Amino acid sequence: MNRYPAWRYALIAFAIAAALLYTLPNFFGESPAVQVSSAKATVKADAALLGRVETALKAGGLQATGIVLDANGLRARFADTDAQLKARDLIEKNLNPDHDNPSYVVALNLLSASPGWLTAVHALPMYLGLDLRGGVHFLLQVDMQAALVKRLEAYGGEIRSLLRDKDLRHAGIAREGSTLRIRFRDAATRDKASQAVAAQIPSLDLARRDDGQDQLLVATLKPAALKSEQELAIKQNITTLNRRVNQLGVAEPVIQQQGADRIVVQLPGVQDTAKAKEILGRTATLEVRLVDEEAMRSGSSFNVDIFPERKRDGSVSNVPVKKQLLVTGDQFVGAQGTFDQDQRPAVSVELNEAGGRIMRQATRENLHKLMAIILIEKGKGEAISVATIQGEFGARFQITGSFTPNETNDLSLLIRAGSLAAPMEIIEERTVGPSLGKENIEKGFNATKWGFIVIVLFMSAYYTLFGMFSSVALGVNLLFLVALLSLLQATLTLPGIAAIALTLGMAIDANVLINERIREEIRAGQSPQAAISAGYERAWGTILDSNVTTLIAGLALLIFGSGPVRGFAVVHCLGILTSIVSSVVVSRAIVNLAYGHRRRVAKLAIGNTAWK
């Protein structure tokens, strides 16, 4: 009665062999590597790149222990970190001759040292979380309201030039909260304007109103347009963050949307957190606006935005600018630190086609008037340049101001890296130094190891041979769990390691239940074979019930948990599943192998059952 059919043994053997295979990469450790990936859409990491890197290394007298080219780029391994650092500098110099405008991201990385055939079957080591490998984690909150306001201001500009083109006179366009209000003297003009605007900008809802004095057209964003605007804003911010992170040279950055308005940025292995934060946290946008010269003369602050301007002599004065935006940061396609004809530091910029067209029109209509370039950083704006428009210009122009050469370089970097569609704020940060990460792994591993040993010793002493079977089953459970984590590439964190330990501690429950039940059956006078069979069968219902209740708690944690708790929950849930399999099926298979094929079993080696 205690026999499994041959296919069942084969299946279990196959599962264990597969688990061994997928656990294997975790034992090889890591070797230092240099990773090269493309920094631009136009540049591809291909065979030509492989050739260039190989020649560069050869010229520098460095020997890579292996170079792999795949969809993510090129990775070259080295024997030690010394060679790795030298190789990084060498490759960087060779591939990116223009330091300000890199075509490739050259980053240090650690690659699994497992042999190629393991990688080929997707047997990878467990993916360690930032608390184990060190690095930075940021959670950024995107200010959607600000993105909306910006969008409305841009529509305001568009409506203004539309009405001018159609020769429809209006008495002012202003934004109030999340609506645009366009005033007209008479209803006929308003109705015509309404038609024109609706035809040109379909994403606006238009309402006609009469406030007793003027005829009003109130424009709001349609809900669908609002949603798509928000999605666009977050997408643009992610693209911008990607470009900025590329400048940091991080091997495996993670930049993902979380929820409706949040972005997660994870930079494994980054040591210089201050620099990372500075580059990411730069919520700078650039705006080009006209100065309201009337307000400047009268000192009025009505319907204008006022920004401070730092003069060359160090004094600060306030500049009132019109609310209408000419061009914004997302329309800049290039920027370079340079010097103007008087050898003063300047930034030469280039706009995209639409921006160029607006600029040409604006400069033609506002010749000899003042134009301001405003840099908005961390929610505060500063007029970095206020200059008279000397002539009509389009997509290419220079920004001059009271800059030092260093500042122009910084500014051009900022413009090039793209502007954010909406400002962001860091609402969560976790930085873990690499030494702490190593220590965490060690401590977690030690705790699990000693706990495991204690349980194995106790079980073997208390239940003798059956205890040893249970211990083997527990070992198989650990094997399954690690294999599953490696296979799924689930992120392993320190609470995750704790969950492995806890799961093992709880998993032994099933075997205790079974062994106790077998003892009980023997005491009740059952034959050894019948006791085994009844023990497993009767314990099964209990094991299932108790694991389901534990699983309910695990799933609740998985759904509602975030950050470290999530890491715990993933391992906990997987562990419950593997423990049901190993403690019931695997241990039964071992017991069946040991006892099932014997015709006569006088006594089971399950400890003392003789008292009664």
Add this chain to the structure above:
Amino acid sequence: MEFFKIRRVIPFMRHALVFNIISLLTFFAAVFFLAHKGLHFSIEFTGGTLVEVNYQQAADVEKIRTTLDKAGLKGEVQNFGSSRDVLIRLPVEKGQSNAQLSQKVTTLLRAEDASAEVRRVEYVGPQVGEELAEHGLLALLVTAIGIVLYLWIRFEWRFGLSAIIANLHDVVIILGCFALFQWEFSLPVLAAVLAVLGYSVNESVVVFDRVRENFRKMRKAPVPEVIDTSITAVISRTIITHGCTQAMVTTMLLFGGPALHYFALALTIGICFGIYSSVLVASPLVMWLGVDRSQFVRATKKKGAGDENDGAVV
């Protein structure tokens, strides 16, 4: 080897009232401490900045405190794990960006002692903290409801209800201990509390399973005797299992370092009280709620005839 040679049924139910009064008193004490002292929430819940700094020599906590005070930073400074590690906690301050704050602390400490190495920085904005607390409570609620429903379907509503009462009272006792000793209540501790909830319910499930089985076998025995027989039968398993789990948790407490300290501590309290409450509190509750043989036997009438000879298998 054999620890438990229990030859007769232990009359647990005779003392049911005593067990419940003890546990009610503990529960009220826990509630009192929770209300009176409150939980010492980690910055994950309250929002704020946390900086862990490692020194070459033993760190002078007092000096670090004065340095921060002078710079106008109100922070909590304490040793963490070893005398060379220091943990600095700073509350959220309006108008102060996190980027500036942790950097400011680092620069200040570096100026004082160049060997200061920042090992960990954590910043949590206040809006995130509120969300975490909310999600934690939701997870607790969903777990509780899920367990009651499952036990209702598998057993009977009386079992579900008494299991959850017994085990939620464990949760309150763990929280009470954290309030009494002002241990830090962090996200991993929350995870531990929920894991304990699932784990202790296990315990009740094992007993209930046996109760159900014995109701079918012991046709003529009164309800308290059925429950006593069931608890006696599984008590050795209960203690061995909890011993094994606790062995694992103890090694975590010993080797896991400061990061896992409170996690393991919460588990320890949970496991110890779990044995008590899930067996000695949940079972009497089931009895008082009016569990009866008729709720289980009907379904297995066909099989019933031969079972009477089995008697108690203990």
